[in-house]
Amino acid sequence: MIRFILRRLLAGIVLVVVISALAFSMLYANSENIARRILGQNATQDLVDRKTAELGLDQPIWTQYFDWLSHAVRGELGRSWFTGELVANGVTARFAVTLSLVLGATILAALIGVISGIWAATRGGWIDSSLQVLSLIGFAIPGFLVALALVLVFSIELHWFKATGYVPITSSFGGWMSSVTLPVIALSLSTIAVVAQQVRGSVSDALERDFVRTLRSRGLGQGRVVLKHVLRNAGGPALAVLAVQFVGLLGGAVIVETIFAIPGLGQLAVSSTVKADIPMVMGLVIATAILVVIVNVLIDLAQAALNPKVRLA
Amino acid sequence: MFRLKATAAALTVGALALTGCTAQQETSSGSESLVIGQFLAPSTFDVTQAEWGNRALYYQAVYDTLLLGKSDGTIEPYLASAFEYNDDNTVLTLTIRDDVTFSDGEALTADIVKQNLERFKEGGGAYAGDLANVESVEAPDDTTVILNLSAPDPALPAYLSREAGLVASPAMFDAEDADTNPVGSGPYLLDLDASVTGSTYVFTENPDYWNADAVHYETITMNVLVDSTAIVNAIQAGEVNAAVLPDNNNLDQVEGAGFTIDASELNFQGLLLLDRGGEMNPALGDVRVRQAINFALDREGLLEAIQLGNGTVTTQVFQKASKAYLPELDEYYTYDPEKAKSLLAEAGYADGLDIEMASTAVLGAAQFPLIAQQLKDVGITVNFVDTPAENYIADITAPKYPAVPMQLEENPDWQLIQFMISPTAPFNPFKYGDATTEELIAAIQAGDQETQVEKAAELNRYIVEQAWFAPFYRVSAGYAYDSSVDVTLMKTNIVPSLFDFVPAK
Numbered sequence: 001m002i003r004f005i006l007r008r009l010l011a012g013i014v015l016v017v018v019i020s021a022l023a024f025s026m027l028y029a030n031s032e033n034i035a036r037r038i039l040g041q042n043a044t045q046d047l048v049d050r051k052t053a054e055l056g057l058d059q060p061i062w063t064q065y066f067d068w069l070s071h072a073v074r075g076e077l078g079r080s081w082f083t084g085e086l087v088a089n090g091v092t093a094r095f096a097v098t099l100s101l102v103l104g105a106t107i108l109a110a111l112i113g114v115i116s117g118i119w120a121a122t123r124g125g126w127i128d129s130s131l132q133v134l135s136l137i138g139f140a141i142p143g144f145l146v147a148l149a150l151v152l153v154f155s156i157e158l159h160w161f162k163a164t165g166y167v168p169i170t171s172s173f174g175g176w177m178s179s180v181t182l183p184v185i186a187l188s189l190s191t192i193a194v195v196a197q198q199v200r201g202s203v204s205d206a207l208e209r210d211f212v213r214t215l216r217s218r219g220l221g222q223g224r225v226v227l228k229h230v231l232r233n234a235g236g237p238a239l240a241v242l243a244v245q246f247v248g249l250l251g252g253a254v255i256v257e258t259i260f261a262i263p264g265l266g267q268l269a270v271s272s273t274v275k276a277d278i279p280m281v282m283g284l285v286i287a288t289a290i291l292v293v294i295v296n297v298l299i300d301l302a303q304a305a306l307n308p309k310v311r312l313a
Numbered sequence: 314m315f316r317l318k319a320t321a322a323a324l325t326v327g328a329l330a331l332t333g334c335t336a337q338q339e340t341s342s343g344s345e346s347l348v349i350g351q352f353l354a355p356s357t358f359d360v361t362q363a364e365w366g367n368r369a370l371y372y373q374a375v376y377d378t379l380l381l382g383k384s385d386g387t388i389e390p391y392l393a394s395a396f397e398y399n400d401d402n403t404v405l406t407l408t409i410r411d412d413v414t415f416s417d418g419e420a421l422t423a424d425i426v427k428q429n430l431e432r433f434k435e436g437g438g439a440y441a442g443d444l445a446n447v448e449s450v451e452a453p454d455d456t457t458v459i460l461n462l463s464a465p466d467p468a469l470p471a472y473l474s475r476e477a478g479l480v481a482s483p484a485m486f487d488a489e490d491a492d493t494n495p496v497g498s499g500p501y502l503l504d505l506d507a508s509v510t511g512s513t514y515v516f517t518e519n520p521d522y523w524n525a526d527a528v529h530y531e532t533i534t535m536n537v538l539v540d541s542t543a544i545v546n547a548i549q550a551g552e553v554n555a556a557v558l559p560d561n562n563n564l565d566q567v568e569g570a571g572f573t574i575d576a577s578e579l580n581f582q583g584l585l586l587l588d589r590g591g592e593m594n595p596a597l598g599d600v601r602v603r604q605a606i607n608f609a610l611d612r613e614g615l616l617e618a619i620q621l622g623n624g625t626v627t628t629q630v631f632q633k634a635s636k637a638y639l640p641e642l643d644e645y646y647t648y649d650p651e652k653a654k655s656l657l658a659e660a661g662y663a664d665g666l667d668i669e670m671a672s673t674a675v676l677g678a679a680q681f682p683l684i685a686q687q688l689k690d691v692g693i694t695v696n697f698v699d700t701p702a703e704n705y706i707a708d709i710t711a712p713k714y715p716a717v718p719m720q721l722e723e724n725p726d727w728q729l730i731q732f733m734i735s736p737t738a739p740f741n742p743f744k745y746g747d748a749t750t751e752e753l754i755a756a757i758q759a760g761d762q763e764t765q766v767e768k769a770a771e772l773n774r775y776i777v778e779q780a781w782f783a784p785f786y787r788v789s790a791g792y793a794y795d796s797s798v799d800v801t802l803m804k805t806n807i808v809p810s811l812f813d814f815v816p817a818k
Contacts, residue, residue: 163550263511
């Protein structure tokens with residue numbers, strides 16, 4: 001088990017480094033006018049040249065990359081070229097915000113998806129058909145449309161939730177809930193659809209397996225059969241789906257964060273990329289890559305816990 | 314199964330109940346607090362890197378400027394209780410107030426002002442060039458600052474009411490957290506605990522402020538809403554008392570929410586006919602060709618199509634608030650394709666001509682086919698070269714094109730001249746100038762107030778007659794505010810001055 005974790009983490013580190021190199025080279029392709037863009041229209045050419053030298057933009061790309069890498073491994077991710085903010089601070093502050101959105105959406109999706117998937121698979125009939133239709137709709141509707149509709153109804157008309165802004169959970173739990181509820185719902189909708197479909201399918205399959213008949217013939221009630229036995233079998237694919245969706249949610253958070261004016265990674269990613277604020281973008285790339293690696297390791301462990309047949313080799 | 318559903322239902326109800334308790338922080342309509350919707354987050358609180366524009370309010374809240382820009386465009390004393398030029402406008406003497414303290418207790422002295430000015434000039438910030446003509450700064454005593462200029466600079470007082478005039482406490486000079494922790498003498502103090510970086514900035518009144526009458530609120534909260542949809546949602550949900558409107562797409566919704574929209578026209582959109590000397594494209598060197606382009610444009614049509622009618626048609630680039638603005642120059646060129654064709658024929662281009670221009674989606678993709686069509690109708694074929702937004706300005710200033718469509722700010726006179734007209738202006742990349750413009754610019758630089766206005770008006774008329782530009786219209790930008798606050802817009806900035814937000818009677 002320990003060896004498994006270590007090997008996966010090592011592979012993860014290699015992956016993160018490769019991703020950072022790829023990202024750096026793609027960003028560099030656009031870096032010619034960075035100094036001008038930082039300083040704006042009013043700056044003289046002298047100032048622009050001075051800024052270029054100051055940022056090391058006149059050096060070969062590999063020199064710049066290894067310079068960045070040698071600092072990054074020590075945790076020094078540099079400062080934003082545009083705001084002077086420490087990249088590490090900026091990313092970690094926003095990390096927590098986006099994580100709360102994405103985790104919230106994942107948990108909500110897991111709960112509702114699993115519950116409705118089981119319900120549909122066990123009851124069948126019109127419940128099952130309507131779930132399929134709802135899933136399709138939930139999957140097809142773009143996230144921002146849902147977000148806009150939610151804001152219109154629940155913020156502007158009913159004043160139940162905040163339309164914009166973010167309140168940290170450390171400030172006020174109620175305030176935090178009122179600022180993240182709508183974004184989380186908007187984010188989670190398509191994931192709920194996918195998870196529900198997946199669970200419905202796996203549970204449906206599992207219910208037809210021999211071991212279920214055996215359990216029932218031994219007198220176990222439907223509830224226990226499903227919860228204790230079928231779920232463990234159906235759980236594997238559902239977890240895999242959740243892992244993939246989690247990564248997708250990180251991207252989906254961009255639009256939701258923009259509409260709700262939430263200071264998360266998504267907003268930062270968009271604004272930094274458009275400006276080509278290379279230190280900040282690199283910090284974001286690293287943070288996201290690390291997060292994805294960790295989530296995948298955790299999911300693998302969960303899979304192993306669910307199903308002893310999964311070998312941790 | 315039953316239990317699961319019940320638990321889920323109970324959780325949802327519980328969560329909703331909790332949020333119901335503390336959901337909306339309804340914006341108070343009392344005079345104690347004001348909530349402003351901002352389009353950009355502050356970039357840094359380090360004054361040497363300051364940038365006014367959409368970020369002005371953050372700086373105005375915690376810092377004072379040497380001079381104060383009023384909404385009618387005049388410049389008044391502020392931290393400097395008096396300012397005076399010598400006879401040939403090469404020495405500016407400021408008298409500094411003696412009753413100002415920073416939030417860390419440090420008293421303001423002329424030496425601190427001197428250090429701030431020097432640090433701004435050497436700090437490498439985007440606006441460091443504003444002090445380019447300041448050769449040296451002296452502080453002979455605690456209340457006198459002398460700026461020695463290498464050449465007269467009519468825009469200097471204006472600059473001292475903005476970025477270059479911000480005064481920070483010496484405690485910030487070498488501070489590690491200068492970007493995030495401001496120490497100034499301003500009307501409000503940044504409450505770091507209540508603020509959320511990138512999202513909400515809470516300012517509380519400074520009880521020791523030297524100009525207590527100017528402080529109208531106990532708390533000012535600035536919410537960062539980088540998206541125009543988010544701004545409109547915040548307005549409709551009543552989460553802000555005032556906000557800038559980045560575009561004109563939702564004016565009805567904003568008014569429907571009970572907000573008043575005041576519009577200012579600070580920018581113009583049009584063609585910059587840069588190659589007036591005919592270096593890259595000989596045709597553009599002929600004034601008749603440039604005038605023909607002006608006659609070929611259906612400005613009303615363009616305004617309607619691109620800005621839905623929000624703006625004013627114009628053929629001059631000087632701002633309306635300027636004394637050099639001449640109302641008749643808004644219509645110097647009418648929409649007259651026949652006149653355009655005959656001018657082109659006179660210049661020897663009866664068979665038409667080709668011009669290459671850059672284009673970029675950020676300016677609004679709708680306008681390029683329209684421009685191309687209108688010019689084609691008089692025989693000018695425009696070849697647009699699509700350019701990524703981040704390279705657009707660099708390509709203009711290179712220069713890579715003899716003419717380009719662009720949206721530019723209509724600065725106050727001297728700044729506008731330095732920005733677009735003088736041979737060293739970034740937006741005069743071919744460095745073009747003739748005897749008339751050189752003479753007028755020199756007269757403005759050296760002259761007194763009256764001369765400056767007179768000569769600037771002459772210069773305005775001259776470059777319109779010489780068709781240096783083909784402006785379409787001034788773009789209307791809106792600022793929305795609700796009934797709890799009275800707001801007066803600035804003539805020189807997209808957001809009002811902080812002191813012009815006053816509780817409504």
